[in-house]
Amino acid sequence: MIVAERKPLDEIIGFIKDCKKILIVGCNECVTVCYAGGKKEVAILASALKMAFLKEGKELEVKEVTLERQCDQEYLEEIRDIIDQYDAVVSMACGVGVQFMAEKYQSMPVYPALNTLFMGGAEEMGVWSERCQGCGQCILGQTAGICPITRCAKRLLNGPCGGSTQGHCEINKDLPCAWQLILDRLKALGRLDDYDRLISIKDWSTERSGGPRKIVREDLQQ
Amino acid sequence: MNPKTPSKLEKILASGQLAVTSECGPPRGSNGDAIAKKAEMIKDYVDAINITDNQTSVTRLCSLAAVIRLKLMGLEPILQMVTRDRNRIALQSDILGAASFEINNILCLSGDHQQFGDNPQAQNVFDIDSMQLIQTVRYMRDEGKFLGGDDLEKSPQMFVGAACNPFADPFEIRARRLAKKVAAGVEFIQTQCIYNLDKFELWMKQIRDMGLHEKVYILAGVTPFKSAGMAKYMKNRVPGMDVPDEVVKRMSGVDKDKQSEEGIKICIESIQRLKDIEGVRGFHIMAIEWEEKVPEIVEKSGLLPRPSVS
Numbered sequence: 348m349i350v351a352e353r354k355p356l357d358e359i360i361g362f363i364k365d366c367k368k369i370l371i372v373g374c375n376e377c378v379t380v381c382y383a384g385g386k387k388e389v390a391i392l393a394s395a396l397k398m399a400f401l402k403e404g405k406e407l408e409v410k411e412v413t414l415e416r417q418c419d420q421e422y423l424e425e426i427r428d429i430i431d432q433y434d435a436v437v438s439m440a441c442g443v444g445v446q447f448m449a450e451k452y453q454s455m456p457v458y459p460a461l462n463t464l465f466m467g468g469a470e471e472m473g474v475w476s477e478r479c480q481g482c483g484q485c486i487l488g489q490t491a492g493i494c495p496i497t498r499c500a501k502r503l504l505n506g507p508c509g510g511s512t513q514g515h516c517e518i519n520k521d522l523p524c525a526w527q528l529i530l531d532r533l534k535a536l537g538r539l540d541d542y543d544r545l546i547s548i549k550d551w552s553t554e555r556s557g558g559p560r561k562i563v564r565e566d567l568q569q
Numbered sequence: 570m571n572p573k574t575p576s577k578l579e580k581i582l583a584s585g586q587l588a589v590t591s592e593c594g595p596p597r598g599s600n601g602d603a604i605a606k607k608a609e610m611i612k613d614y615v616d617a618i619n620i621t622d623n624q625t626s627v628t629r630l631c632s633l634a635a636v637i638r639l640k641l642m643g644l645e646p647i648l649q650m651v652t653r654d655r656n657r658i659a660l661q662s663d664i665l666g667a668a669s670f671e672i673n674n675i676l677c678l679s680g681d682h683q684q685f686g687d688n689p690q691a692q693n694v695f696d697i698d699s700m701q702l703i704q705t706v707r708y709m710r711d712e713g714k715f716l717g718g719d720d721l722e723k724s725p726q727m728f729v730g731a732a733c734n735p736f737a738d739p740f741e742i743r744a745r746r747l748a749k750k751v752a753a754g755v756e757f758i759q760t761q762c763i764y765n766l767d768k769f770e771l772w773m774k775q776i777r778d779m780g781l782h783e784k785v786y787i788l789a790g791v792t793p794f795k796s797a798g799m800a801k802y803m804k805n806r807v808p809g810m811d812v813p814d815e816v817v818k819r820m821s822g823v824d825k826d827k828q829s830e831e832g833i834k835i836c837i838e839s840i841q842r843l844k845d846i847e848g849v850r851g852f853h854i855m856a857i858e859w860e861e862k863v864p865e866i867v868e869k870s871g872l873l874p875r876p877s878v879s
Contacts, residue, residue, distance in 0.1 A: 500682050500684075501653070501679055501680075501682060501693065501695050501698070502695045503679060503695070503698045503699075504698055504701070505698050505699075505700040505701070505749060506698070507737065507738070507739070507742075507746075508679055508737070508809075509732065509733075509734030509737045509761060509808075509809040510681075510682075510737065510808035510809045511737050511738045511739070511808075511809065512737065512738055512808050512809060513738055514738065517681075517682065517808035517809065518682045518684045518685075524738070527738065527739055530739055530742055542742060542745060543745060543748065543749065543752075545700060545704075545749055545752055545753055547701070547704075548657070548697050548701045548704070548705075548716070549697075551696065
């Protein structure tokens with residue numbers, strides 16, 4: 348899932364300080380699962396903003412809505428009838444949702460309430476960590492199912508570097524060394540010999556470097 | 570191994586004589602004379618001089634300009650190049666730029682993470698890693714081609730080196746990792762600073778068992794301690810550094826004003842012991858901001874006179 352966390356309240360207030368009526372839109376997908384922008388977080392943000400305005404002697408009218416998905420044209424349509432009543436939209440979706448919202452409603456100011464962080468998962472309750480950088484050419488088949496592009500701070504394809512210490516990355520003792528993880532797993536799989544193969548220079552053109560990415564599936568197009 | 574490049578360092582190693590290299594860190598400013606001054610101090614005591622490339626990710630005068638300066642002084646520089654800050658376009662371009670000044674040695678590194686430096690907010694590049702940089706230089710030199718496949722005019726004649734840290738974890742794959750660098754085409758290795766000689770001997774045994782000592786020249790890295798404080802710092806704060814307790818104890822056991830002398834003594838003793846290890850083909854003396862001590866270390870270790878080769 349896409350993992351995000353809420354921006355500091357002051358930053359959000361900065362966006363909407365001149366507004367009188369706002370629409371806060373949550374998203375029922377990833378950001379709900381990571382407790383950043385679901386229905387509950389929408390309600391919390393709405394209260395916090397109203398209180399902050401009251402403290403300044405101002406009033407803020409807030410409408411709370413949580414859509415099934417903000418990265419989907421169909422669900423974004425659900426607010427078409429009400430959106431014009433508001434001065435701005437505060438989107439609690441990831442960066443994708445915020446942009447889809449802005450693209451759909453050209454004349455409406457749309458502000459992000461979240462900082463979108465990474466593609467990852469929950470290691471345990473309250474702990475999320477990154478697993479994928481979407482490089483567009485998955486190498487997990489060569490690296491025992493552990494991604495060095497994501498999990499090695501230097502994204503070394505032929506690690507570990509000289510800073511790997513007792514299983515930890517040199518940049519942070521709380522970070523496991525990706526290459527230690529890969530080696531441990533190769534060993535568990537009885538495939539340590541795989542380590543001896545050099546991984547060749549990567550084609551990054553399918554990654555961010557190649558420009559914004561897009562796929563077209565003609566079989567699905569209407 | 571017959572020399573394949575005009576590198577003086579390669580010729581000395583190929584002749585079977587112990588090589589001695591050292592390194593100079595460029596200044597944090599545009600005063601190029603600073604690097605010349607450091608090089609002057611050590612030039613008659615070493616065969617080649619590394620110029621570090623923004624080491625520990627602290628921004629400095631660039632290694633490329635500094636090696637050219639040394640070359641113009643008639644010295645034998647080793648261009649250190651990290652993949653942290655340059656993509657494959659910039660790396661190939663800098664390699665050609667260096668080669669145009671007949672820089673004949675390169676040390677291929679990934680580089681310390683930028684978090685340790687003066688610009689932790691920077692992007693890192695890591696388009697390729699150190700092994701792939703080794704492959705890149707060898708490809709340019711031996712095939713006369715750019716990575717993109719185009720022919721290049723006048724291929725760079727570089728003796729290709731890399732670093733190796735026998736003390737990083739996991740220890741069990743450290744020799745295999747060197748084997749990968751050898752497979753990538755590395756020709757000489759400068760190791761991480763050696764303080765734990767027992768562990769280094771164990772690693773060298775693995776290297777010999779794999780026959781790697783006959784495929785790559787290994788220069789044992791040494792760094793003298795200036796003080797007990799430095800020994801403790803290296804032990805506790807520098808990732809991948811293995812400083813045994815007894816070495817720290819020995820440094821702490823002498824008066825403060827004698828500690829630097831003790832540090833030099835330990836360094837010389839280490840070199841003496843390392844000389845006896847089969848497969849050690851020379852020394853890389855990293856006297857960090859203490860270049861003036863290199864002559865003494867080389868002399869007292871019995872590594873003079875330095876050979877001349879044609």
